[in-house]
Amino acid sequence: MIECVIFGGLLLDKYLELEELPERGQDGFINNEFECVGGCSVNMAATFNNLGGQAHIVSYIGKDKIGQSIIKYMNEHQLSTRYVMQKEGTxxxxxxxxxxxxxxxxxxKTGMELDFSKEILSDGLKDIKYAAVTGYFLLNDEVEEIMQVLEDFHKRGGFILFDPSPLVGSINQDILMRMVYISNVVTPNSSEFEEIKEWVDDEKIVILKRGGHGGTxxxxxCTFDYMPIKVNVIDxxxxxxxxxxxxxxxxxEGRSLQDSVRLGxxxxxxxxxxxxxxxxxxxxDILKK
Incomplete structure (x- = not known):
């Protein structure tokens, strides 16, 4: 089984469904509401597992009600908690x-997901060769410790995909430079790319995302474009x-870059x-498309 580690925090998503956002200072109505476990990490992990792999999320969560619900959810859906640790906090x-x-x-509203210590990686990422890192996780107060772990992983031959995230401009510039340097693949959108382009060299695979227009x-x-698969958009x-x-x-899995982008x-x-x-x-479900 293919394994990966995902550096990104776990939290709770509280959805409010609207017809459209009202203008600032004006009123609107909520049509529906629901909650689910969220965060970039669990979204990535669910997809990786759906494809037949095993993803391990790195995140602290609190011992509060939300934290307990996250653990229950992950256990119910066979999501790994190897590197998920609870401690006092929100x-x-x-x-x-x-x-x-x-x-x-x-x-x-940030909480324990923006915390880190090396003790959470109980086995030192033993036998794991692939990693994904979300830009949000680099806003962590312990980001230097995170980078030391990732740089060691890189030196051991680990393969890293870095997804910068919309808040990439808030990441410390030295940290961002180091992160791009050790990444094998970066997946920014157009605005995120502007924040990292000075550190991107020819050795990096860059997947420039343009939403509904596909990407390059x-x-x-080698340069090639890809087109999105047209579906009825719900969320x-x-x-x-x-x-x-x-x-x-x-x-x-050993697929070509073109086939891997198609899979994405x-x-x-x-x-x-x-x-x-x-x-x-x-x-x-993939094979039907």
């Missing part, structure tokens, strides 16, 4: 304002996470067609 949550056309706006892949001596939350996990799994497009298409940031399906 688990974070994210309010997701979901509009009828699938667009979403996030407001996050840059590899040494775009987690689409980028699912794409990244699909690409990482494909490359870990397929997993992303499944994700935007369901309500919530991730779902549970199997490889047969």
């Amino acid at each position: 688990t974070g949550y994210c309010i997701v304002l979901l509009e009828a056309d699938g667009e979403r706006t996030f407001l996050t 892949v840059y590899e040494k001596n 775009t939350t987690g689409a980028g996470d699912s794409f990244a996990a699909g690409v990482l799994f494909g490359l870990a 497009s397929q997993t992303s298409a499944i994700t935007v067609g369901i309500n919530g940031p991730h779902g549970f399906w199997n490889i047969e």
Whole structure:
């Protein structure tokens, strides 16, 4: 079984479904509300597992009610808790304002997910060769310790995919430079790419995402475009996470870069067609597309 480790925090997503966001200072109505376990890490992990792999999330969570519900959810869905640790404190949550056309706006109250210590990696990532890192996790107060772990992983020959995230501009510049340097693949959108482009060299695989317009892949001596798979969009939350996990799994499985990007497009298409940031399906769903 292909394994990977995902550096990204766990929290609770609190969805508010709206027809559309009201203008600032104006009123609106909530059509529906629901909650689910969220965070880029669990979205990636669910997709990686759906494809037949085993993803291990690295995250602290609190011993509060939300933290307990996250552990229960992960156990119910066979999501690994090898590198998930509870301790005293509050688990974070994210309010997701979901509009009828699938667009979403996030407001996050951070908690234990933005904490880290090497003790959480009980076996030192033994026998794991692939990693995904979310930009959000590099806003951690213990980011230097995180980077030491990742740089050691890189020196041992580990393969790293880095997904910068919309808050990439808030990451310390030295940390960001080091992160890009050790990454094999980076998956920014157009605005995120502007924050990292000065450190990208020809040795990096860059997958420049353009949402509903597909994107462009840059590899040494090779550039190609990819198109999205057209589906009925219900909720775009987690689409980028699912794409990244699909690409990482494909490359870990030994597929070509083109086939891995195609797989990422397929997993992303499944994700935007369901309500919530991730779902549970199997490889047969991919083969039908």
